[in-house]
Amino acid sequence: MINHQLALIKxxxxxxxxxxxxxxxxxxxxxxxxxxxxxxxxxxAAELDVAIFGAQNIVGxxxxxxxxxxxxxxxxxxxxxxLAILTVFYSLDSLYAxxxxxxxxxxxxxxxxxxxxxISKLLTAVFVIPAVTVVxxxxxxxxxxxxxxxxxxxxxxxxxxxxxxxxxxxxxxxAAFIVVIASGIWMSPFIGWFLxxxxxxxxxxxxxxxxxxxxxxxxxxxxxxxHVFADNVLGRGDGMPLxxxxxxxxxxxEEQWRVAEDATSLLVxxxxxxxxxxxxxxxxxxxxxxLSTGAIYVRRFRDES
Amino acid sequence: xxxxxxxxxxxxxxxSFTAVDNVSFExxxxxxxxxxxxxxxxxxxxxKALLGLTDCEGQLSVxxxxxxKQRKKLMQNICFIxxxxxxxxxxxxxxxxxxxxxxxxxxxxxxxxELLQQTKIMSGSKVKELSKxxxxxxxxxxxxxxxxxxxxxxxxxxxxxxxxxxxxYANLLNDYFDEERTILVTTHxxxxxxxxxxxxxxxxxxxxxxxxxxxxxxxxxTEVSASGDDADRARGLGPIAEGQMFGKSVMLFExxxxxxxxxxxxxxxxxxxxxxxxxxKGERQ
Numbered sequence: 338m339i340n341h342q343l344a345l346i347k348x349x350x351x352x353x354x355x356x357x358x359x360x361x362x363x364x365x366x367x368x369x370x371x372x373x374x375x376x377x378x379x380x381x382a383a384e385l386d387v388a389i390f391g392a393q394n395i396v397g398x399x400x401x402x403x404x405x406x407x408x409x410x411x412x413x414x415x416x417x418x419x420l421a422i423l424t425v426f427y428s429l430d431s432l433y434a435x436x437x438x439x440x441x442x443x444x445x446x447x448x449x450x451x452x453x454x455x456i457s458k459l460l461t462a463v464f465v466i467p468a469v470t471v472v473x474x475x476x477x478x479x480x481x482x483x484x485x486x487x488x489x490x491x492x493x494x495x496x497x498x499x500x501x502x503x504x505x506x507x508x509x510x511x512a513a514f515i516v517v518i519a520s521g522i523w524m525s526p527f528i529g530w531f532l533x534x535x536x537x538x539x540x541x542x543x544x545x546x547x548x549x550x551x552x553x554x555x556x557x558x559x560x561x562x563x564h565v566f567a568d569n570v571l572g573r574g575d576g577m578p579l580x581x582x583x584x585x586x587x588x589x590x591e592e593q594w595r596v597a598e599d600a601t602s603l604l605v606x607x608x609x610x611x612x613x614x615x616x617x618x619x620x621x622x623x624x625x626x627x628l629s630t631g632a633i634y635v636r637r638f639r640d641e642s
Numbered sequence: 643x644x645x646x647x648x649x650x651x652x653x654x655x656x657x658s659f660t661a662v663d664n665v666s667f668e669x670x671x672x673x674x675x676x677x678x679x680x681x682x683x684x685x686x687x688x689x690k691a692l693l694g695l696t697d698c699e700g701q702l703s704v705x706x707x708x709x710x711k712q713r714k715k716l717m718q719n720i721c722f723i724x725x726x727x728x729x730x731x732x733x734x735x736x737x738x739x740x741x742x743x744x745x746x747x748x749x750x751x752x753x754x755x756e757l758l759q760q761t762k763i764m765s766g767s768k769v770k771e772l773s774k775x776x777x778x779x780x781x782x783x784x785x786x787x788x789x790x791x792x793x794x795x796x797x798x799x800x801x802x803x804x805x806x807x808x809x810x811y812a813n814l815l816n817d818y819f820d821e822e823r824t825i826l827v828t829t830h831x832x833x834x835x836x837x838x839x840x841x842x843x844x845x846x847x848x849x850x851x852x853x854x855x856x857x858x859x860x861x862x863x864t865e866v867s868a869s870g871d872d873a874d875r876a877r878g879l880g881p882i883a884e885g886q887m888f889g890k891s892v893m894l895f896e897x898x899x900x901x902x903x904x905x906x907x908x909x910x911x912x913x914x915x916x917x918x919x920x921x922x923k924g925e926r927q
Contacts, residue, residue: 443781448746
């Protein structure tokens with residue numbers, strides 16, 4: 338069973354190369370961007386150069402930490418947005434492409450059940466793509482921190498102290514891991530829906546997936562003048578119960594940055610207990626389970642001829 | 643002989659259309675059965691029911707298993723090639739072998755490598771880079787490396803040139819078939835397989851028109867080419883089909899003793915294709 342799943346997931350990664358090509362592309366773009374920025378800042382003014390990365394620690398520890406944390410957050414969000422887009426397209430394609438190219442008849446000629454196949458696609462969307470994304474985030478940060486450390490050292494600063502000891506990178510990577518995995522679980526009802534559409538639709542899976550959701554939201558607004566569906570389904574992405582309330586003003590207040598923990602460890606902003614205790618999380622998991630079961634049912638009972 | 647497949651009153655309907663209509667038959671192990679029928683006759687639906695790809699009414703048992711409910715277990719002992727185009731185009735040959743090896747307990751990687759070495763297929767190639775004939779060779783190499791009891795081939799050589807078609811069946815017979823194995827094949831190119839078959843089944847409009855061992859055909863069916871009064875006398879014996887060829891009447895008889903036909907004209911055993919046409923036309927009249 339586990340060996341089957343590993344083989345099936347490996348197959349998903351072979352077929353959908355974008356799962357690993359996208360993080361590699363983002364890592365390359367971010368690294369080139371950082372290099373360009375370093376060169377630009379350096380050419381613009383020596384003070385600016387050292388101010389940003391603290392080669393001579395002129396501006397101060399907190400600002401340097403803020404810049405590094407900002408860099409961490411910024412690149413992580415690029416990955417997370419790419420992850421979201423990748424997951425939508427992957428889930429919609431996963432059970433549709435095999436019918437389109439008729440390879441479903443080959444896959445079904447092997448001793449693998451429809452449930453095993455659909456579960457492998459669900460696991461890929463909910464856990465594998467997020468896990469690859471976290472690896473992408475960590476590797477990108479490592480590469481860029483090494484580049485920046487070398488840069489700072491070349492300017493006469495101590496890269497080891499100024500860069501590596503100023504922010505809790507392990508905490509932040511752990512935070513990124515938790516956010517990305519929790520996002521997969523939180524958004525899993527959509528993944529279940531996309532798998533069902535992918536198994537069912539004969540054409541345009543993207544349109545068939547989003548049109549009903551938008552129509553239901555619109556009809557509810559027009560007919561009932563309520564927005565329960567829009568708030569709870571379409572707006573689900575905004576409401577993940579993982580983050581502690583953030584005082585945005587305090588976050589951007591220079592004085593408050595001196596409460597260094599905020600800036601150096603993103604872990605303190607996360608509340609895993611609150612996430613796991615949220616009924617909305619588990620309701621989502623149940624909906625995902627039901628929709629994925631629907632996808633298994635459709636794949637099993639549909640006549641492909 | 644033991645029955646590998648047993649069907650009793652198998653029916654499959656799509657709305658008001660009945661694709662397979664109350665069909666009953668048995669397939670014994672160690673046979674090569676040709677399932678012959680025109681387009682839309684119900685061949686593929688029947689095969690899908692046997693392979694557990696579609697559910698059906700009636701009693702259907704393949705190797706003692708219910709194909710639809712126990713498909714995973716069944717697929718460990720059945721192989722099928724549904725059409726030449728079904729291998730995924732994006733996959734590499736090596737990945738395909740890795741995958742089959744991981745999920746199929748009866749697959750021999752060593753055997754597959756040996757078979758592929760006899761072809762021009764490279765393990766690093768993607769399926770989409772291979773010609774249609776090579777894709778079939780690849781598929782057949784995989785199938786022949788699986789120790790399965792039943793092999794189902796649905797139009798396996800469709801779209802291939804004559805050389806590949808001949809090679810396909812030669813490989814199948816020489817390297818695969820033995821008395822432990824059973825092959826069920828459907829094809830339009832009846833004349834290419836009729837010499838391989840041990841049994842034949844005709845299907846039309848979802849019903850079985852003929853189900854017979856090949857060696858029993860000669861005892862049951864006779865074709866007579868006759869002209870003039872001989873033709874009239876032959877006609878009096880009730881042929882199931884009649885046509886004209888080179889000015890002679892060609893008549894096909896079922897269950898008429900050859901002794902009665904001798905002397906009326908040239909006698910021979912009809913080809914499967916002629917027999918099939920006669921049976922289908924007879925059914926329509």
